[in-house]
Amino acid sequence: MATQILMPALSPTMTEGKLSRWLKHVGDDVRAGDVIAEIETDKATMEVEAVDEGKLAQILVDEGTEGVAVNTPIAVLSMNGESVEMPPATAARKSAPASPKAEAPAPAATAIAAPVAMGPEKDWGPTAPITVREALRDAMAAEMRADKDVFLIGEEVAQYQGAYKISQGLLDEFGPKRVIDTPITEHGFTGMAVGAALNGLRPIVEFMTFNFAMQAMDQIINSAAKTLYMSGGQMGCPIVFRGPNGAAARVAAQHSQCYASWYAHVPGLKVVSPWSSADAKGLLRSAIRDPNPVIVLENEMLYGQTFDCPTDPDFIVPIGRAKVERAGSHVTIVAFGIMVGVALKAAETLAGEGIEAEVINLRSLRPFDSETVAASVRKTNRLVTVEEGWPFAGIGAEVTMQVIENAFDWLDAPPVRVHGLDVPLPYANNLEKLALPQPEWIIDAVKKLI
């Protein structure tokens, strides 16, 4: 029996190489693991090891030959000591299968589009005023009561009752096994929580602010978001990452950043950003029940604000649905998180001047409710996007593109983006105000369009 030794691929990019030297010669005994030749690849000179044992019967490619294609037979090895007379071409192996380039194109992406045909939003009946802070706490408490696999982990969430008092009372109700203080160690505890989720638990990870989640970015993106895909669907990661996002008040550049477009960029994640108490409660409950990793971008400035929230114990807001907060016919203003309030303020002023703005609260950034936004633009024919974050590659850019793709023919004017200035957020009181979107900016943008 004889076997051919083929020109090996020795790097992910190698297609051919130079056979620079033979270290074994015809007639030599070869053991598995022996270096038989040296090959120059596009990267380095590499040694070729024998895989099988036998006697080197023939050398088919002389040393010094350049441009030897991968999988070309370079030698013949006789096994079990028999002699070999084998023409080089007879046993040429089938080369690697062609890449699927030529195949039919795959179906178009649906991952970022929200489910369609959702019907009108459910009327949840009576409401009562609560703060966003209470809404978030109530959402966690309700889900923790319902499912013992849900637990809260983060810095100061237990004994301190939350750095921003979101987790007030939870330690008392659920005990230290389900409300867990961690050391200041974002990378370590985030990875741990992701591991627990891969093993079937349902962690809620509180980041004191999302600025600190950058320390844990690898675990959020590479481990939480991608494992389901990389495991062929075997291993999901039901986890919530939540905490305040964006500017607070005069805490300067390292503590004031909107991460919406960072996370919304990533397949495998869902991203929501509540504005009102109802958003906060309903979206967080959905996030905790979701079998996927969900980023909940809250805002410190909203925690103390009071909004009416449905009192129905089953109240929930589905992920993937935007909400028309104010109906209007002249222009569509799309905002999320704290900017919804700023947009509503602008709309009020505009109404005094006879301009009726429709204000859309996105609530979910991924999946994105393209249909609600496009339907509004088909009615108003004008679009203004508002975000606290930076403009370049931001959410406003994406919203605009979604409208271009879905309602281009209805646009009467180029869309306008209102956004935080393209600078790290400054500390000085006056400079900070100058850098963040104000109602006047939105009013000016709308007037440019009309």
Place this chain on the structure above:
Amino acid sequence: MAQAAETRKRGKTSAKTGDSNADRAQLLTAYRTMLLIRRFEEKAGQLYGMGLIGGFCHLYIGQEAVVTGMQMAIGDGDEVITSYRDHGHMLACGMDPRGVMAELTGRAGGYSHGKGGSMHMFSKEKNFFGGHGIVGAQVSLGNGLAFSNWYRGNDRVCLTYFGEGASNQGQVYESFNIAALMKLPTVFIIENNKYGMGTSVERASASHDLSKNGVPWGITGAQVDGMDVLAVKAAAEVAVAQCRAGKGPYLLEAKTYRYRGHSMSDPARYRTREEVQMMRTQHDCIENARHRLEALGVEEKEFKAIDDEIKATIQDAADFAQASPEPDPAELWTDVLVEG
């Protein structure tokens, strides 16, 4: 699940001294597993050379005794997680060589349907949690697996493997701290194969005894000869018992050696051929086990039978990995999110 938990085998204790039949059976099992891994990896290297496997491919050849010995000390339900040099771990966990090899060739029959590749494979059924491509990331994740055991109040243990190169990552120390603080049942195993890619451990770590890296957190550590499968098994039993008893994490440093390059494209110019040859000829874990088995009276025909059986298994895996079709293009869009 609860019934499975009750019936699962637990921390098989080592054979009684002097019970040569038990020694023999145990060592034969270890020999078979190590040989399976080696032949699998050789075949993977061969298929890579033929262009049937792409991308990065990190072979475990030389280090087989580590995972084989560790695995002999755990029971059903215990979790395993490791880095990207993961083929050996999967085989030792009992995953099907066909599914592993077909993942390497990027085919539909692979464990991840061709979407993970060499570095990203998982088996929920076998409690194998990957297969992670980012150096050190699996250490925090392993803490999470151990955490879930702590949370559920069971007595399962997580084996968290990483290399001596990864041991310099910050999150490894964050994980030591958390595991010690919470008394998590994690066995940290540093597979010290002396080179993190091309940088020797002496050039990368100011710590010269990596088993002591957990000392500031009070983590018990030990070094073990990672080329001796029975030594690894004995050390693993001590480590696993401590974790199972709720005494917190344990750090094992297995001194081992990889014969091949870091990955397939590594020319390995950072070490001498003599060094590699010395390890291969004098410290090889499989040869070592074979000599012991010979002394215990195992005959050539038994070795031959094992060899033949493994050769057939590997050939079958390689055939399957080439015959299995490439994934359907529709597979692109599946498993991005869990629906519903």
